[in-house]
Amino acid sequence: MPSLNFASDNIAGASQPVLDAIVAANAGPMPAYGADPITTGLTTRFSELFEREVEVVLVATGTAANALALASVLSPWGLCLCHEEAHIIDDECGAPEFFTAGAKLLGLQGNGAKIDPRSVAEAVDRLPRHEKQMPAELVSISQATECGLVYGIEEIAALGEVAHARGVKLHMDGARFANALVRLGCSPADMTWRSGVDILSFGGTKNGCLAAEAVIVFDPDLAGTLRRRRKRSGHTLSKGRLLSAQFEGYLAGGHWLDNARHANAMAERLAAGVKALPGARLAWPTEANEVFAILPRGIDEALRRAGAVYHPWSDRSLPAGEALGPDEVLVRLVTAFTTTQDSVDGFLNAARSGA
Incomplete structure (x- = not known):
């Protein structure tokens, strides 16, 4: 009898190419803590994928990717604007606030869990500039959203323009990045940095990996503390090759x-x-x-x-x-x-x- 389980894409196991890559990486000794050739090669692989030099930091969970990405941008007194039903505000048990040492998330309304440039502009512009008010420092969007909608290239670019005009960065929670990408039929570069995205949580677990997510940094200024934040939070794997191998199998051959x-x-x-x-x-x-x-x-x-x-x-x-x-x-x-x-x-x- 066929399965009638449609609870989540997390119910699926890892795909065979991913498992094969893990088994291949498991053979013999390799340097630990990300110094292995598989991990170092991934930076080149992702740079080719996004058509520019990027910083790549691997973790095992989406919550870690989002929280560390936000922490690399937000000051403890900073404000992140997102949809009121975004995963970062509704499903991560306060991890972004914890990792940022106190930054806050401000939820905005919007059809289908999308936020639009006008609501972002109005929310940022009406904030008092007094020291008593937390300043807006980041906008975060989910691609695809928590209601299954996909931001088009023009929508992302408009949000990036509004954010950057106000000195605010743009983060994309790409837990379902691949699903959104094939829907739009565009390049990863077009859906991210060319449209104003500064930092990306690149998901693999929902789409074939065992447990693999990546923080992809397009703005070099945001990469400075990211690796130390990952280590301090307990998300630097000693056998990092087994994490990196998942992406090697995941990305190979499309x-x-x-x-x-x-x-x-x-x-x-x-x-x-x-x-x-x-x-x-x-x-x-x-x-x-x-x-x-x-x-x-x-x-x-x-x-x-x-x-x-x-x-x-x-x-x-x-x-x-x-x-x-x-x-x-x-x-x-x-x-x-x-x-x-x-x-x-x-x-x-x-x-x-x-x-």
């Missing part, structure tokens, strides 16, 4: 993009099926590998009886004029590089039994 294309295609198939269910609709367009469905309660109950696994979702960022009815639920369905057509079709068949 494997990371193939994984993301498959996950996105499965999400599109799932979204099309959901839209065809009686009384069901999508809360937001499906632009990456997440489907946000508004379902009649009867369909939700039928799916649960069939063993389907997924999470209810917040309706705080629904589009204007959209609202849940008394007999409706909003749920998140996530596909992964391991999701099969049989799983998608099995889920839809179970849903039709409750229609």
